[in-house]
Amino acid sequence: MLFLYTLMLINLNKESEPRKSNVVKIAGFIGGGCFLVTILAALKAFKVSQPVILHDPNLGLVKNLGKILFNEYLLPFEVSSILLLSAMVGAVLLATKEPKTT
Amino acid sequence: METLTHNIQAIPLNHYILLCSIIFSIGVIGVLIRRNAIVIFMSVELMLNSVNLLLTAFSVYRGDATGQVFVFFIMALAAAEVAVGLAIIVMIYRNTNSIDINVLNRLKW
Numbered sequence: 001m002l003f004l005y006t007l008m009l010i011n012l013n014k015e016s017e018p019r020k021s022n023v024v025k026i027a028g029f030i031g032g033g034c035f036l037v038t039i040l041a042a043l044k045a046f047k048v049s050q051p052v053i054l055h056d057p058n059l060g061l062v063k064n065l066g067k068i069l070f071n072e073y074l075l076p077f078e079v080s081s082i083l084l085l086s087a088m089v090g091a092v093l094l095a096t097k098e099p100k101t102t
Numbered sequence: 103m104e105t106l107t108h109n110i111q112a113i114p115l116n117h118y119i120l121l122c123s124i125i126f127s128i129g130v131i132g133v134l135i136r137r138n139a140i141v142i143f144m145s146v147e148l149m150l151n152s153v154n155l156l157l158t159a160f161s162v163y164r165g166d167a168t169g170q171v172f173v174f175f176i177m178a179l180a181a182a183e184v185a186v187g188l189a190i191i192v193m194i195y196r197n198t199n200s201i202d203i204n205v206l207n208r209l210k211w
Contacts, residue, residue: 024134024135025135027134028131028134028135029131029134029135031130031131031134032127032128032130032131032134033127033131035126035127035130036123036124036127039119039123039126039127040120040123043116043119043120043123046115046116049114049115049116050114050115050163051111051112051113051114051115052111052113052114052115052118052159052162052163053111054111054162055165056165059161059162059165059167059170060158060161060162060167060170064167065167065170065171065174068167068168068171069171069174072168072171073171073175076175080175080178080179083178083179083182084178084181084182086182087181087182087183087185087186088185090185090186090189091185091186091188091189092189093189094186094189094190094192094193095188095189095192095193
């Protein structure tokens with residue numbers, strides 16, 4: 001959901017976008033590359049992998065997912081609703097600051 | 103269409119893990135090398151989405167729908183994180199007229 005807004009915003013100020021120095025950039029590439037190499041080396045432990053086969057054809061249907069979500073995971077669902085509510089309140093509180101302080 | 107679904111079902115699990123690792127690494131590199139705060143948030147979103155993809159792949163692989171339920175929770179958490187983060191970015195932009203994260207080194211004083 002953030003991607004659309006970002007793509008809408010980024011095209012406007014592509015020239016004025018701040019750039020990092022080359023040293024930081026190279027260090028970032030080396031760090032990310034080392035991370036990728038580490039994961040791929042760990043992946044070598046799985047010699048042969050079975051294909052991903054959908055055994056149960058109604059596994060990902062909305063009906064079954066809803067049954068699981070509202071039976072086993074009812075409490076995390078409600079807690080996530082509280083999380084979303086508090087995030088919304090926090091976002092509004094942060095974004096709408098009174099103009100006299102700025 | 104039948105051959106397409108047959109081919110998709112023949113993809114081994116390692117390829118899913120490979121794709122998700124590559125997407126996650128792209129997100130990590132994006133966080134490390136970019137200075138625009140919104141682009142950094144987009145990279146974090148990319149990491150979360152790669153984990154979502156891996157969770158669904160493992161869910162289908164194990165025949166257990168719990169992973170797909172977890173994807174819902176990760177999406178809700180990502181939405182909350184993006185809302186608060188964008189509010190913070192708006193506040194920083196209002197104070198400094200820039201979304202360059204380099205101005206944030208004033209936080210250490």
